[in-house]
Amino acid sequence: MDARAPGPGEAPEDPFALHNSASAVLDGHGRVVGWSERAQEHLGYPPEEVLGREALEFLCDPRDREAVRDAAAACERDRGWSGILPVLHRSGRRVELGFRARAVVRAGSAREWFLVVAPAEEVLRWETDRSVLDGLFRRSPIGLSVHAPDLSVLRINRALARFTQLSAAEIRGLRIGDFLIGPDVKTIETRLRRVLETGAPLIFTEQPCRLRSDPDHERVVSVSAFRMQEPSGGILGVTQLVEDVTDRYRARHRLALLNRASSRIGTTLDLAQTTRELADVAVPDLADAVSVDLLESVARGEEPAAREAGGPVRRMAVHSVMAEALRVMYSDGELFRFDPRTPQARCLAEQRPILEPVLRSDPGWYFRDQERRRRALGLEAHSLIVVPLTARGALLGLLSLWRAGRPEPFEEDDLTLAEEFAARAALCIDNARRYTQQHQAALTLQRSLLPQALPEYSAVEVAHLYLPADPATGVGGDWFDVIPLSGARVALVVGDVVGHGLHAAATMGRLRTAVHTLAGLDYAPDEVLSHLDDLVNRLAAEQERADGHPPGQQIVGATCLYAVYDPTSRRCTLARAGHLPPVVVTSDGTVSLPDLPEGPPLGLGGLPFESAELELAEGSLLALYTDGLVEAGGLDLDQGLERLREVLCRPGRSLEETCTDVQDALLPDHPPDDVALLLARTRVLAPERVASWEMPAEPTAAARARHLTETTLTGWGLGELAFTAELVVSELVTNAYRYGGGTPLTLRLIRDRSLVCEVSDGSSTAPHLRRARTTDEGGRGLFLVAQLTERWGTRYTRDGKTVWTEFSLAAAAEGHSEAVANLVLK
Known part of the structure; x- marks a missing residue:
């Protein structure tokens, strides 16, 4: 290898330099x-x-003489020539050399030709490098700038001149801050200085920038830079390559936004949360402010109606990096109508997206209401996109995107991106609406199956707390009940159906109805x-x-706690089926x-239930609950029960306050x-309100019962009821005497x-109401009892049965004795 040949990646020297090239001189005859x-x-x-020989004689192969003659003719014509020709080496092999020929005329002599010769390989390599350098500055689509050590511009190529909108002459000597503006100028200069100081190149670094000649449009450039050095190591400056990648950056940015929207919109089936996610995902990368408005019916979780396109909308979500102008004009949750002149009203009416790249300078024109017009002065938005939210062919609402802080208006690409946002979000919103609709229906069913209001009871003072499960879980089958029983007693019930959903709620309703029926029959708790x-x-x-499940696969189950409290005896009888025990707090x-x-x-079947009896002092607190209360918030059962005990034992509070304290102490928000x-x-009936007598079963028992009843009711101030009560008591005592x-x-009053x-008597034979025929001598007693009382029934005990009746105290004030006498005569 030639020692003078450049190393890999190094630029070759000029092959025609005097210290590198060979030279020869020919006279006018070619010698x-x-x-x-x-x-x-x-x-x-x-x-x-x-010397003295003709060059063509020994340097030119006969095959190449025509090309040599053409070169000589061109040189003669143009007084010079450069190119590559094959010549003969002394060894006989052909060698390609690069030539530069120039005519030289000496004083008083003929013209001579001065030839400079170099190996063709070196000439081609040097010409290639010159072509590359010329291409970088003249034809390259990538911008190129050469900076001195102080970062002033030495030279730029044509591509960068087009980008900066300055000519090479105008930009020479300027600094970067002279043609770029914004905080990004310092970043660019800092990076170039780091390249100068360290020599480490900068490779494909994306950087936003704004031109002074066009400050309203932000551009993104990809910058690469390297340090320039002398062979001796001296620093000459830095060269940077600049490529405008704005379109590519925005396309990649939009794709990233869509991917982020896919992962962040619709994370729950909560309608309000879904609209907030839509508003949040577009700010600040796409818009400076976003509002989401839904049709009124959609906001309620109902089916959208076509006639609502021009109707009221409800603002569901707002997200803004500006002043809170949008939120001030329309508060979250507010129901309103858009002025017909606004793009929003047109979008709803025409159900098509609207791009307003330039808005009117006065934002108040959107509002007829003077107060809203005044508040709208804080809205400095200059560009607007309104996109309808449509899913499954139905209009749900609209999405409004505003720009104010950044100077660039919305473009068609932004509108396309907003439509993609709206399409994806609308489907999530419709799913959330459908779920909300179904959940509301399930909650309505569930609440309709639960007690709507608990009346006052003489036996107990009651309060309750009921919270449905988190919507993601679905409605459940928990229920509670307070059922009045005969003899001033009351039944307290709490139950829990296994599972969630409409099926659990429906099963709960059926069980609650069954409990009411069984309680009305006065069955004991275990029965x-x-x-x-x-x-x-x-x-x-x-x-x-x-459902086609295999036989024996249990798919319906429940737990229940049933308690009966008697305020006259202060006894509470309880039985439970897989349920947690109650908490009792004494006075x-x-x-x-x-x-x-x-x-x-x-639901397991085949195993008996047992009852237990407690004696409760007046003022004792009885707490019945489901497992959702003591196992919420990550607590295990023992921790939940202990915390419940701590809250219930706090004195000096009403039952409603106790319910609130229990909720605060044990339950999360959802x-x-x-x-x-x-x-x-618990309450206890005062002894003076209860009268009881035991009498033998003899013919005079009915007369004695009538006398005791009349005397007692007169003493209680219920003389108007005495006649009716005597008739009923006489019939019941007579039946007991006959069939007991x-x-x-x-007898108890x-x-x-x-x-x-x-x-009460010791017989288990139940009286039955029947219709007596005209010729029957008996059979009308219970008919009279049913007509004269408000309610009547039979309950069974271990020792026999009790037939009971109830009279409305209002009858005492209405004077029904005469009506009763007429009924008896009939």
């Missing part, structure tokens, strides 16, 4: 009259062999649970057949979980499961919110 040492090196001929267990088994069998603040027999959950809590504070098997009778008359 060699001068021959340099370098010519001998290239061709092998010493000077003594060539109530046994009947419920049978019902759940039947429901499970029906569901298995409907002195003692908290306990009674040790009740734990029956199996409803509990994962339904929560039901029923609090009951001779066991002693008990209770003055509560109604007058209760009870007759």
